Amino acid sequence: MATNSAYNEIKRKITSSKRGTLFFPDSFAQMASSDAIRSALVRLCKDGDIIRVAQGIYCYPKIDTKWGSGVVPPSIEDIANGIAKRDKVRIVPTGAYVLNVLGLSKQVPANVVFFTDGSSRKVSVGKGNGILFKHTSEMRTFAYRSKLMLLIVMALREIGDENITELQMNIIKGHLKNVPTGDFQKDILLAPIWVRKKLQQV
Structure with a gap:
């Protein structure tokens, strides 16, 4: 006690x-x-x-206090970032979660996936939900200046070159307007070649 x-x-x-x-x-x-x-x-x-x-x-x-709904629990990403900070590792969101964040999909994944330069593991959060950390040795390729640009690139990678729709590209076009020009010019060089071509055509 x-x-x-x-x-x-x-x-x-x-x-x-x-x-x-x-x-x-x-x-x-x-x-x-x-x-x-x-x-x-x-x-x-x-x-x-x-x-x-x-x-x-x-x-x-x-x-x-505005709507009186009481306690506001932390988001999955807040929890993942907290774990990463404690463990002194880097993480990058990926998978269906990124599509949902950007409004490219309505699917809300039960398990949110993050690439990390730390160890692979799963953290259970609530009933049936969790955070899945997947180890990668390619974290240097995710060193984007703009987090939004990083999310856009990860979303395109998740969808795939042949599967992206015109509607999704229009949504991405809207997001790109919020990426500072200087960041875009540097970050585009980190993207896979096919993603780079897609974004430069927007």
Whole structure:
């Protein structure tokens, strides 16, 4: 059981942080023992100060004050980015998730896939959902200046040269307007040749 001093110190660190911040047990390793940390996190969850979003992952959640819907859980991408930051690895979203983010598909995947230069593994988030990290040695090819440009390229790679529709290209054209010209000119050089040709024709 967490001592009151350990509990108070952990709670103070959490509540002084920005809402939406993710925490892991080792975020408090300098404050208390493993058992005390675990006990404090369980208590903070019961008290409604934090929420548990996955095994060993907690969030000091944002609160919707505009519409009154209460606690706003972190997005899958927020959780993935939090894990990547903790593990000091890089990640890149891919698959059906990217298509959904850009409005190119209505499909919402149960498992969101990220390429990483870290180890391959799956993190369960909620019932039947998860984050799948797939190791790749090609992370340098994803070093885009513009995140939007990265998403566009990953989406085209997912769809394939022969399968992309005119409607999808029109949606991509709309997104490209939000990519700074300087970023586009540098990032286009990182894209596969067929993707490069598609985007230069838009």
